[in-house]
Amino acid sequence: MSIYSNHRRRDKFRENFGQFDRILTFSVAALLIIGTLLVYAATRNWFAAQGLDPEYYLKRHVVNILIGGLLAYGTTLIDYRLLRAYTPIVWGLAVIGLIIVLIPGLGSEINGAKAWISFPGGFQIQPAELAKIAIIVGISMILAEKRDSDANPTDQDVLKALAIAAVPILLILLQPDLGTVVIISAAVVAIIGTSGAPSRWVVGLLLLAVVGGFTAVKAGIVDEYQVARLQSFVDPSADPQATGYQLRQSRITIGSGGILGKGLFDGPQTNGRFVPEQQTDFIFTVAGEELGFLGSGFILLLFTIFFMRAFTIAKRTDDLFGRLVCVGVIAWFAFQTFENIGMTMGLVPMTGVPLPFMSYGGSSMFANLIGLGLIQNVHLRTR
Numbered sequence: 001m002s003i004y005s006n007h008r009r010r011d012k013f014r015e016n017f018g019q020f021d022r023i024l025t026f027s028v029a030a031l032l033i034i035g036t037l038l039v040y041a042a043t044r045n046w047f048a049a050q051g052l053d054p055e056y057y058l059k060r061h062v063v064n065i066l067i068g069g070l071l072a073y074g075t076t077l078i079d080y081r082l083l084r085a086y087t088p089i090v091w092g093l094a095v096i097g098l099i100i101v102l103i104p105g106l107g108s109e110i111n112g113a114k115a116w117i118s119f120p121g122g123f124q125i126q127p128a129e130l131a132k133i134a135i136i137v138g139i140s141m142i143l144a145e146k147r148d149s150d151a152n153p154t155d156q157d158v159l160k161a162l163a164i165a166a167v168p169i170l171l172i173l174l175q176p177d178l179g180t181v182v183i184i185s186a187a188v189v190a191i192i193g194t195s196g197a198p199s200r201w202v203v204g205l206l207l208l209a210v211v212g213g214f215t216a217v218k219a220g221i222v223d224e225y226q227v228a229r230l231q232s233f234v235d236p237s238a239d240p241q242a243t244g245y246q247l248r249q250s251r252i253t254i255g256s257g258g259i260l261g262k263g264l265f266d267g268p269q270t271n272g273r274f275v276p277e278q279q280t281d282f283i284f285t286v287a288g289e290e291l292g293f294l295g296s297g298f299i300l301l302l303f304t305i306f307f308m309r310a311f312t313i314a315k316r317t318d319d320l321f322g323r324l325v326c327v328g329v330i331a332w333f334a335f336q337t338f339e340n341i342g343m344t345m346g347l348v349p350m351t352g353v354p355l356p357f358m359s360y361g362g363s364s365m366f367a368n369l370i371g372l373g374l375i376q377n378v379h380l381r382t383r
Contacts, residue, residue, distance in 0.1 A: 020076075021313060021379045027306040028357055028372055032065055034299060035358030038286040041264055042279040045271040057279055057360055064362045068369035075373030079381055080322055084141045087134070091164065094134040097127025098171035115175045128180045129367035131168040133374075136187055136328035138164040143195035144321035152196035161192065179351030183336050185209060190331035191324050246282075249274045250344045254288030254296075261292030279360040281352050284344045299358075303337055313379045322378040329371040 040058040048054040101107035101114055108116040108124065116124045139161035143153045153161075165188050172181050185205075193202045253269040262268065267289035269275065275282050287296045307330060314326035333356050340355040342348035354364045 019380055020376050021309060024306060024309045024313070024372070024375065024379070027302045027309065028369075030302050031299070031306075031357040034287075034302075035283065035355075036061055036065070037264060038283050038290075038358065039279045039360045041267070041290055042270055042283065042286045044265070046273045060362075061360050061365075064360075064365040065369075067362075068365045071366055072369040072373035072376070075370050076377045076380060078377075080325065080374065080377040081319065081381070083137060084321070087137050087141050090130070091134040091138050091168075094127055094131040094168055095171065097125070098131060098168055101127060102171070102174055115172075115177050115180075124362070126361075126363035128168075128172050128175070128177055129363040131172065132180075132184055132187070132332055132367055133370055135165045135168055135184055136191065136332065137325060137374075139188060139191055140321055140324035140328060143191065143197065144319075144324055155198065155201075158192060158197050158201050162188070177352075179339065179353040182351065183332055183339065183353065186335040187328045187331040191328045194327045195320070195324055246276055247343075247346055247350065250282055250285050251346055253285040254345060257289040257292040257296075259293045261288075261290050261295055264290050266290065277352075280354055281340065281359065282344055283355050283359045284341050288344075300341075303333075307334055310375050313375055313382070317378055317382045319378075319381075322381070326375050326378055329374055332371065333368070 036058070039061045040055070043057040044054040047056055097117065100117055106117065107114045108118045110116060115128055116126050118124050142157055142161045142164065145157070165184065169181055169184060172184070189202055189205050192205070193199070249269070253267070253275050256262070256269060257267070265271075267286065269289050270278060270286050275285050278286060284296070284299075287299055291298075310326060310330045314323050314330065317323050317326070336353055336356055339348060339351055340353050340359075343350045343353075354361050356364075356368045
């Protein structure tokens with residue numbers, strides 16, 4: 001009986017996997033493979049020179065991908081329309097996690113942000129990544145309810161959705177993690193704009209973001225290291241030993257790759273560890289130096305294919321909740337990709353966000369692959 005059950009489970013897995021959107025799966029798989037090679041290239045030489053395990057980050061990155069893959073597959077097993085019942089639980093867990101990181105002795109501070117919960121064995125989790133999913137599913141649920149009765153969301157519905165997003169956003173601001181707040185805000189605006197709510201809400205939220213950001217800087221609410229990042233964006237020589245140094249080395253590293261690159265594992269800047277946090281937030285500099293313009297362009301092409309295919313899935317579904325969830329995930333990935341690559345090239349201020357599917361980091365990888373699972377879930381139920 002157990003052998004029969006095992007066969008049935010394997011057949012069910014093959015059936016589900018075979019029905020996934022192949023183009024979407026291929027693009028993400030290619031990004032994961034390239035990202036794994038770049039993480040290894042960014043860390044192997046330096047760790048070996050220090051007498052440490054050169055495959056330390058490689059092993060942990062592969063484990064993160066395997067766990068994230070299981071989470072993504074698990075996300076596809078339950079009809080996404082039934083996820084509404086679990087949304088309050090996910091939202092509540094995200095808020096609890098965001099509160100824990102702010103409690104002295106429980107939260108860990110890294111690079112000026114108190115955003116992690118540390119566990120034995122060196123394992124860390126970042127609740128803000130879970131909050132992205134909770135907010136997207138939560139506000140999509142609120143804004144889609146009216147459409148079930150053939151009515152567009154009202155102002156009251158939008159206010160409810162914003163309240164759901166506001167609590168986690170305020171907690172993330174206290175860490176502080178402005179980069180994550182900006183990404184979540186982009187997803188919120190995209191979902192509201194797609195839901196059929198009055199367009200004045202989108203215009204108002206964009207104006208509020210601009211005015212709020214300017215006021216926060218002028219009022220001194222933004223921490224000193226974040227102000228230094230803004231100053232370095234305007235003038236890289238403003239902080240030559242810290243943020244200015246990182247930005248300058250990032251540009252040098254990307255530019256040194258030329259058309260074809262120095263070759264995988266052969267980048268002098270990368271092997272010399274001239275760019276801090278190169279395996280995480282600045283992974284694209286490794287691609288620029290070792291894979292060159294063509295390799296970096298191929299990565300951008302893979303992201304473009306992913307976004308185009310995800311938009312196709314969102315457009316094809318007749319269910320507003322599924323469409324809003326897809327739009328929220330797409331906006332999250334698109335804005336985070338632009339923000340990450342833009343900061344490495346000096347096009348936007350440095351915010352410290354990872355590159356989706358490529359940067360090292362357990363929490364971000366888990367959240368990214370769960371996001372992929374949500375899109376595949378909508379695709380499966382649409383078919």
